Amino acid sequence: MAPIRVGIIGLRPMQSGGEDIANQVGYWAAIAHLPALRAMPEDYEVVAVCNSSVQSARTAIKQYGLPESTKAYGNQDDLANDPLVDLVIVSVNVGKHLTLAKPALEKKKDVFVEWPLAAGLAESEELTRLASIAGVRTSVGVQGRADPLVTKIKEIVESGRIGKVVNSSAWVSFGMVPYDSWAERGEYFLDHKSGVLDSFIHVLGDFTELQAIMKSTISSVAILNAKGEVINPAYPKTSADQTLVQGILESGAVASISARKPRSEVDGVSFRWIISGTEGEIEVIIPQSLWQYGEPRRTLKLKIGESESQNVDFLSGDEFESKVPAIVANIARQYRAFAKGDTGAVATFESSLKTHRLLDRIVRAAGWEAF
Structure with a gap:
C-alpha cells in the first residue's frame, strides 16, 4: 500500500544561527510530528510544507533535510489544491486552526489538527461540521x-x-x-x-x-x-x-x-x-x-x-518506546493507528x-x- 502523502502547515524553520528548538515554543511540528512521520516511511511521505510564505517553507524544507521534490507553499489554499496531498497537518497557534484547516476539508482531504481543536466551542463545532460534510478522516493532537x-x-x-x-x-x-x-x-x-x-x-x-x-x-x-x-x-x-x-x-x-x-x-x-x-x-x-x-x-x-x-x-511489543524519543513516541503511535484505521487510539x-x-x-x- 502506498504511503499517505502529507502536507505540513507550521513546520517552522530555525532562526539564523540555529537554536535549541527542543526548549522553544513554536517548533512542535519539527520536534514531534516530523520525527514521528519519518519513523514510518512505509506509512507516510512528507510531500509539501506550507508556512506564512513560500520562502519560509523552502527554508524549512532545506533545514530539516526533506527531499528537493517537496513542494513549498505560502498559503493554505494552494496546499489544499495540491492533488498529491492526502493528509494535511495543522500545527500552529490554535487561533488559526479553523482558517488553515477549512480549505483542506473543503477539498476532501484528511486533516490532523493539534489540540485544542479550535479557538473555542463554536469554531470547534464548525470544523467538526465541515469534516462530517466532507466525509474525511480526522485526528486531533491529544496523543x-x-x-x-x-x-x-x-x-x-x-x-x-x-x-x-x-x-x-x-x-x-x-x-x-x-x-x-x-x-x-x-x-x-x-x-x-x-x-x-x-x-x-x-x-x-x-x-x-x-x-x-x-x-x-x-x-x-x-x-x-x-x-x-x-x-x-x-x-x-x-x-x-x-x-x-x-x-x-x-x-x-x-x-x-x-x-x-x-x-x-x-x-x-x-x-x-x-x-x-x-x-x-x-x-x-x-x-x-x-x-x-x-x-x-x-x-x-x-x-x-x-x-x-x-x-x-x-x-x-510496543515498537516506539525505544525507537524514537519519549516526547515523540505517543504521537508516532497515534500516526500508526491512523494509518491502520485503528480508531480506538485516535482522537477525532x-x-x-x-x-x-x-x-x-x-x-x-x-x-x-x-x-
Whole structure:
C-alpha cells in the first residue's frame, strides 16, 4: 500500500544561527510530528510544507533535510489544491486552526489538527461540521489516547477485572511548567480555554453532573525570548492555575479531577490517577512530565481483592518506546493507528468536540466566563 502523502502547515524553520528548538515554543511540528512521520516511511511521505510564505517553507524544507521534490507553499489554499496531498497537518497557534484547516476539508482531504481543536466551542463545532460534510478522516493532537498505558487502563476497566467502577480521582500538577514566566510565541497557551481531558473521558466516559471551581492566583507572567531575556515583564494570564472538578459519570461513578500549579511538587509527581471498582483498584503515577509525552518512568499498578498490588506491564511489543524519543513516541503511535484505521487510539474531530463541550461546561459551572 502506498504511503499517505502529507502536507505540513507550521513546520517552522530555525532562526539564523540555529537554536535549541527542543526548549522553544513554536517548533512542535519539527520536534514531534516530523520525527514521528519519518519513523514510518512505509506509512507516510512528507510531500509539501506550507508556512506564512513560500520562502519560509523552502527554508524549512532545506533545514530539516526533506527531499528537493517537496513542494513549498505560502498559503493554505494552494496546499489544499495540491492533488498529491492526502493528509494535511495543522500545527500552529490554535487561533488559526479553523482558517488553515477549512480549505483542506473543503477539498476532501484528511486533516490532523493539534489540540485544542479550535479557538473555542463554536469554531470547534464548525470544523467538526465541515469534516462530517466532507466525509474525511480526522485526528486531533491529544496523543495520550494512543499511549499503551491508556490502552491498558481502558482494557482493564472494560474487562471487569476491578468490577464496576464506583470512584475515580485524578490529581494533576503542572510543577514542570514555569511558575511566573513563559516563552515568547507561546502566550496563547495561557488562555483558560486550553486543557486536556481526553484520556479521562476516553477511559471512563463523560460527566452527567458536575461542579467546578477555577481560580487564577497568578494574574501575569514574564514573557522570555529564546535567549531567556524578559521582553514583557507582565503579560496578562487568563488561564486558571487551580481547578477542581467533581461530579457523576455516565456510569454512575463518582469522579473528581484536581489540577494545581505549584512552584514545584513536594513528591515529584505530575499525575496520580486512581480508579476504584467493586473488586479492585488501578493506580497510575507519572513523575515530572506532561500527560501526553509518554514519560518512560510512568507506572501502572493493579490490586484485586485482598491480593498484593502488582505492577502491570503495558509496553510489551510496543515498537516506539525505544525507537524514537519519549516526547515523540505517543504521537508516532497515534500516526500508526491512523494509518491502520485503528480508531480506538485516535482522537477525532467528533470525539475532541465532546471534550471541548465538557471544558465549556466546566468553565460555566465555575462561573469563569464572568472573568
